[in-house]
Each structure stands twice: as structure tokens, then as C-alpha cells.
Amino acid sequence: MDRARTGGAIALAGAAAIAVVVGLASSAQAATTLGASAADKGRYFGTAVAAYKLSDATYSGILDREFNMITPENEMKWDATEPTQGQFSYGSADQIVAHANAHGQRMRGHALAWYSQQPGWAQNMSGTALRNAMVNHITNVAGHYKGKIYAWDVVNEAFADGGGGGRRDSNLQRTGNDWIEVAFRTARAADPGAKLCYNDYNTDGINAKSTAVYTMVQDFKARGVPIDCVGFQSHINSGSPLTSDYQANLQRFADLGVDVQITELDIAYSGTQQANAYASVTKACLAVARCTGITVWGIRDSDSWRSSDNPLLFDNNGNKKAAYTSTLDALNAGGTTSPPPVSTSPSRSASPSPSTSPSGPGGGQGCTATTSVNQWQGGFVVTVRVTAGSAAINAWTVGLTLPTGATVTGTWNVTRSGNSWSNVSYNGHVNAGQYTEFGIQGTGTAGTLSPTCAGS
Numbered sequence: 001m002d003r004a005r006t007g008g009a010i011a012l013a014g015a016a017a018i019a020v021v022v023g024l025a026s027s028a029q030a031a032t033t034l035g036a037s038a039a040d041k042g043r044y045f046g047t048a049v050a051a052y053k054l055s056d057a058t059y060s061g062i063l064d065r066e067f068n069m070i071t072p073e074n075e076m077k078w079d080a081t082e083p084t085q086g087q088f089s090y091g092s093a094d095q096i097v098a099h100a101n102a103h104g105q106r107m108r109g110h111a112l113a114w115y116s117q118q119p120g121w122a123q124n125m126s127g128t129a130l131r132n133a134m135v136n137h138i139t140n141v142a143g144h145y146k147g148k149i150y151a152w153d154v155v156n157e158a159f160a161d162g163g164g165g166g167r168r169d170s171n172l173q174r175t176g177n178d179w180i181e182v183a184f185r186t187a188r189a190a191d192p193g194a195k196l197c198y199n200d201y202n203t204d205g206i207n208a209k210s211t212a213v214y215t216m217v218q219d220f221k222a223r224g225v226p227i228d229c230v231g232f233q234s235h236i237n238s239g240s241p242l243t244s245d246y247q248a249n250l251q252r253f254a255d256l257g258v259d260v261q262i263t264e265l266d267i268a269y270s271g272t273q274q275a276n277a278y279a280s281v282t283k284a285c286l287a288v289a290r291c292t293g294i295t296v297w298g299i300r301d302s303d304s305w306r307s308s309d310n311p312l313l314f315d316n317n318g319n320k321k322a323a324y325t326s327t328l329d330a331l332n333a334g335g336t337t338s339p340p341p342v343s344t345s346p347s348r349s350a351s352p353s354p355s356t357s358p359s360g361p362g363g364g365q366g367c368t369a370t371t372s373v374n375q376w377q378g379g380f381v382v383t384v385r386v387t388a389g390s391a392a393i394n395a396w397t398v399g400l401t402l403p404t405g406a407t408v409t410g411t412w413n414v415t416r417s418g419n420s421w422s423n424v425s426y427n428g429h430v431n432a433g434q435y436t437e438f439g440i441q442g443t444g445t446a447g448t449l450s451p452t453c454a455g456s
Contacts, residue, residue: 030332034313034324035068037331041286044069044293045331046108048264051075051092053303054099058318062299064103069150071108071263071295072096078112079119081141085133088140097148104424108263108295109149111156111199112138113183115170123171131175135186142190147410147441151195151229151261154187155180159200165208180216181225188226193381193410193441199231199263205243206252217256229292231263234281237309238268242277247284254290264297267323268309275326278313282330367430367455369398373446380406380446384414384421386453387435393455395428397421398438400451406444414438430455 031037038045046069053059063070074080075093082088100107113134125133142152158180160168172179180198187196198217203210213230220227230253236242243249250260262285267277285291298304302316313324370385386396398421402408408416413436415422427436 031328034066034328034331037328038293039068041331041334043285043291044106046070046105046293046295047299048073048295048297049096049099049299050303051095054095059299059303060099062314062318064105067105067299069106069108069293069295070096070100071110073110073298074117076109076111076141076145077114077117078122078137079117082122082137083119085119085121086136088144090144093145097145101148106150107145107148109142109145109152109194110263111153112141112187113154113172113179114156115158115168115172118171126171127175130171131179131182134172134175134179135182138183138186139190142187142194146191147193149191149194151197152187152191153199153231153263154196155183156199157201158198159203159209159212161202161209163208165212167212181220184220184226192379195228195259196226197229197231197259197261197263198227199233201233201235201264202240204232204234204236204240204246204249206245206249210249214253214256217253217258221256221258227258229259229261231261233264233297234262234266235264235297235306236267236269236277236281237306237311242267242280246281247287250284250288250291254288259290259292260288261292262294265294266297266304266306266309266311268306268311270310271322274311275322278323279326279330282327283334286331286334367393367396367453369400369451369453371400371449371451373449379409379443380441382440382442382446382449383437384440384451385435385437386423386430386455388430388432388455390432392429392431396423396430396453396455398451398453400440400449402440402442402449403445403447406442406446408440408442410441411439414440 031040034045045067047063047067048071049063050073072093075096081090081093097107122130122133138154158168158170158173160166167173167177184196187194198213200209200213203213217227217230232250253260262281265281267274267281269277282294285294296312298312300314300316300318301307301310301312304312313321313327315321366389368387368389370387372383373380384398384400386398399419400421401419413424413427415424421438423436427438430436
């Protein structure tokens with residue numbers, strides 16, 4: 001558990017893709033869980049998880065019912081994964097990843113480089129030795145989880161509090177002002193299929209700190225530094241209240257060409273005020289097309305690092321609070337924005353391949369399939385969108401042949417049999433005109449793809 005910062009500012013170590021992305025949702029078929037409702041809007045709804053709590057039946061029951069994205073609370077941080085220099089320990093983090101895989105959930109990785117929660121040996125290093133150690137750490141940890149993480153918090157909390165908007169003084173910052181760029185380039189090389197995020201707190205509104213981060217992202221995009229997303233921790237309390245420009249701030253970052261994610265949400269209000277604030281945050285995300293999802297920092301109030309504030313959606317006994325209801329209502333009623341486009345950086349090429357193949361009676365029923373490809377040197381990610389025709393379908397199969405030499409290393413939201421790719425249990429039903437997506441990661445070259453689709 002992390003600790004509160006002075007002056008009312010909140011600190012927390014800020015943790016992969018959508019379990020199932022469905023297009024338009026019918027108000028007559030409102031989803032009954034957070035994850036399902038977010039997926040109806042092309043987004044995810046996740047939570048932070050502690051490995052040792054997975055044996056708690058109430059805890060894991062809520063986790064698996066409500067959430068389709070998981071962030072390890074502490075298990076992927078530097079002190080947990082490399083307690084001794086050059087000796088890596090993944091047991092607890094692997095346990096969380098295995099749980100996610102077994103329950104159709106995706107993973108956010110948190111966090112590769114942070115001034116806090118460093119092992120003692122790293123705290124005692126500086127200069128070139130520390131820089132090299134950071135690069136080695138990112139290479140090993142991101143490489144260990146290659147293909148298993150939706151998005152990495154590559155760098156966490158690198159900007160200072162206060163009105164100056166400058167970088168935080170830390171041992172990493174003192175290795176040179178380019179350390180953040182080096183961390184992102186290293187992460188891209190180690191796990192090229194994952195989205196790479198910068199994550200921070202007290203950046204929820206337009207202020208000096210968020211503007212400093214904005215300027216960095218703008219510079220990175222202009223120079224081709226691989227950054228795909230920005231995380232806004234959103235630890236809301238009386239010292240860091242929800243600001244009226246919250247949505248506008250998310251939008252200005254999205255306008256730079258990066259996804260935005262709410263990564264560590266907890267709200268230390270009570271009753272109706274808390275419920276209204278959760279609804280407002282949810283609506284703000286839904287209103288920004290590139291806001292890909294929301295993660296709350298814990299499940300029950302008793303699991304929170306701020307447990308005395310009761311800041312989460314479930315009470316100590318696992319009962320739904322008013323804030324849960326307001327959040328689900330906002331998700332169900334908030335309308336649908338188009339899911340964000342595939343996020344790429346100049347170091348990777350994106351080549352959309354809008355191949356369609358209608359099937360079924362009259363040509364309008366059945367389904368069509370389209371693909372978009374992120375290709376980089378030696379690897380690729382293919383996102384396949386299955387769209388129902390003029391009638392709903394209850395199952396679908398996509399025919400998709402990859403080029404000779406391409407090897408599949410990972411998939412999500414799909415079952416594969418050779419060149420045939422079929423729905424899993426939770427994404428077979430697609431309403432008329434709506435869609436779902438699945439993903440393929442591999443090595444080699446994806447080439448030009450021509451998918452077919454059969455729906456029933």
C-alpha cells in the first residue's frame with residue numbers, strides 16, 4: 001500500500017486490452033456488470049489486484065464478475081520483480097497474469113520505471129550505472145511479459161507537484177533529462193505489441209503539472225518517441241477535487257494522438273457526493289473517443305490504500321454501494337462513442353486492411369470482417385473487427401490466412417483452429433449493425449489480409 005503525499009496531493013504507484021469490444025448497445029439490453037457495460041461502449045473497466053487476496057472468495061468473485069482488466073497493485077514494480085540486481089522474481093505477478101488469462105481478463109502492466117518502490121540496491125546507484133540498470137530492468141520485465149500486456153505504465157510520476165511544472169528530482173532524473181525517452185524506447189523494443197503509457201497523479205485538470213506532461217507528450221509525438229497513451233490516476237479527494245475541466249483535459253491529450261486512460265480511480269467523498277463524482281468521471285471518459293477505459297484502485301473499501309476514506313465501489317463486505325450503481329448507470333446510459341483507433345507511434349507502421357466479406361441471406365445478414373495491422377520490425381498485431389449485418393448473429397467464424405513465415409504468439413477474444421477463428425463464449429452474440437473485435441499477435445510479417453466472415 002502506498003502512502004498519501006503532503007499538501008493533500010495523492011500518490012500511488014500507478015498498472016491488457018479490452019476483453020471484448022462491442023459497438024452500439026441497446027438501452028433495452030443494458031449490461032448488468034461494469035466490465036460488460038464498458039465493453040458495450042468500446043472500453044474496459046478494470047481494477048487493481050493484490051495476488052495474496054485472490055484466495056479470498058468474495059474478493060475474487062467480485063473481480064471476475066465485474067472487471068475485464070487487471071492492474072497488479074505492487075507485484076510488477078521494481079522492488080518486487082528485481083529484488084537483487086540481475087535476479088528476477090515473477091511469482092506473484094505471474095499468479096495475477098494466470099488468473100486474468102483463466103477468466104478472460106486483460107492486463108495493464110504497472111510500473112516499469114518509478115522513483116519510488118525501488119529495491120535498495122537501485123536506490124544506492126546513480127549515473128550511468130543506474131541508467132544501465134533501468135534499461136536492463138525494463139528489457140527483462142517487459143520481455144518476460146511480452147504479448148501478455150495490453151498497456152504498460154512505462155514511467156510513473158516523473159513530474160513535480162506545485163506550480164512550476166518541472167520534472168521531479170529523483171535518482172532517475174539525475175541520470176539525465178532523456179531518461180523517460182530512453183525508458184519508452186527500451187519498452188518498445190522489449191514488448192512491441194503493448195501500448196506504452198506515461199502515468200501520473202494531480203494531472204486530472206488543466207494545471208501546471210498536467211501542462212508539463214502535455215508538453216512532453218507533444219514533443220515525443222513530434223520526434224517519434226514511442227508513446228501511445230497517458231494515464232490519469234484520478235485520486236479524488238477534498239485536497240484534489242474533481243475539476244470542471246476534467247473532460248477537457250482528457251480531450252486535449254487525446255487530440256495529440258494518444259489514448260487516455262483513467263488508471264487509479266478512487267474518490268474519497270461519501271454518499272451522494274461520491275456517487276455523483278464517480279458518474280461524472282465515467283461520463284467524461286465516455287465523451288472522449290480515445291478514453292479507452294477506467295481502472296479503480298481496489299475492489300472493496302477495505303482493500304483500498306485509503307481504506308479509512310471508503311473510496312471504492314464496494315463496501316468492506318463486498319456489497320455494491322451507491323457509487324457502484326451510479327457508475328453502472330452512467331455506463332449504460334452514457335451513449336456510445338466510436339472506439340479509439342489503433343494507437344501507433346512513428347516507430348511502428350499501421351496499415352489498415354479494410355477487407356470485408358458479407359455472408360448470410362440477402363447479403364446483409366451474416367457478418368463482415370475487417371482488419372487493421374500494426375507492423376514493426378519482426379512482429380505484428382492484427383485487430384479483427386466482426387460486424388453483424390442487418391440481423392443479429394449468435395456465433396461467427398472468420399477465415400483468415402496469415403502469410404508463410406508468420407507465427408502466432410498470442411490471441412485474445414477468439415478461438416483458433418488453423419485458419420479459422422471463432423468467437424468465445426462471451427462475444428458470439430452481436431446485434432444488428434454492431435461489432436466485436438479480437439486480436440492476434442505474432443512474429444514475422446502480417447502482409448495484406450483478406451478475411452471472410454460467416455455468421456449464424
